[in-house]
Amino acid sequence: MLSLHDIRFQYPGGAFCLALKTLEVRAGESLVILGPSGGGKTTLLRLMTGLLSPDSGEVICGETRLNRLSPEQRRRFRLEKAGLVFQDFALLDYLTVEENILLPSRFSPLSGTISAYARELADRLEIASHWRRRAAYLSQGERQRVAIARALAHRPQYVFADEPTASLDTGRRGLVMDLLLDYTQETQASLVMVTHDAELMPLFQKQLRVEDLTE
Numbered sequence: 001m002l003s004l005h006d007i008r009f010q011y012p013g014g015a016f017c018l019a020l021k022t023l024e025v026r027a028g029e030s031l032v033i034l035g036p037s038g039g040g041k042t043t044l045l046r047l048m049t050g051l052l053s054p055d056s057g058e059v060i061c062g063e064t065r066l067n068r069l070s071p072e073q074r075r076r077f078r079l080e081k082a083g084l085v086f087q088d089f090a091l092l093d094y095l096t097v098e099e100n101i102l103l104p105s106r107f108s109p110l111s112g113t114i115s116a117y118a119r120e121l122a123d124r125l126e127i128a129s130h131w132r133r134r135a136a137y138l139s140q141g142e143r144q145r146v147a148i149a150r151a152l153a154h155r156p157q158y159v160f161a162d163e164p165t166a167s168l169d170t171g172r173r174g175l176v177m178d179l180l181l182d183y184t185q186e187t188q189a190s191l192v193m194v195t196h197d198a199e200l201m202p203l204f205q206k207q208l209r210v211e212d213l214t215e
């Protein structure tokens, strides 16, 4: 389970202040964060993954109190337990689709079995035909789907996805949503997804509006 308690966060020198009393996402559960631009959705996601540390409060993933770990321990936690889909995808352009998807998994204890699963994800996301192509030559929608396959390849316990359907047509949006929700159910992971797309809201068990993030 992922839980947050009494969180307060402010960027150094910034005016934006995020406050959240309590939030829980259980194993097998999905949470969507919705709201207007600049409301704090990405900031909350970064707090949940340990990319940012709260000024006060606790971020707990299973038995791990993320906010009490060193930056290096948090990095290791992310590599082993978390799958992240960033808004800008964060692909390495000079690597192929295969290399991008498998890169974070090199540090996983499951690394022997990951390659076949990564191929399966690529098939399901309809990017397998680009397997040996460099990321630089992909469309935005293809890049987005590579980022999603990369986030899931090491079978993380926690999946954090920032606007993972933003560059996709309706058909591919359905493909991605089915995959993320099936993955969450089958592996009993916790899924947290940020979106502007209100149509996707009913697919999630829990909803959080950014209006709830300030006092």
Ligand SMILES: Nc1ncnc2c1ncn2[C@@H]1O[C@H](COP(=O)(O)OP(=O)(O)OP(=O)(O)O)[C@@H](O)[C@H]1O
Pocket: 011, 012, 014, 016, 035, 036, 037, 038, 039, 040, 041, 042, 043, 044, 210
């Ligand atoms: N590194 C930073 N330093 C200072 N302020 C920041 C920083 N990153 C974001 N902010 C500010 O924090 C607020 C919340 O930003 P955030 O990116 O979390 O919003 P968001 O809801 O994800 O927006 P969007 O939907 O446009 O991606 C905004 O006012 C933004 O300008």
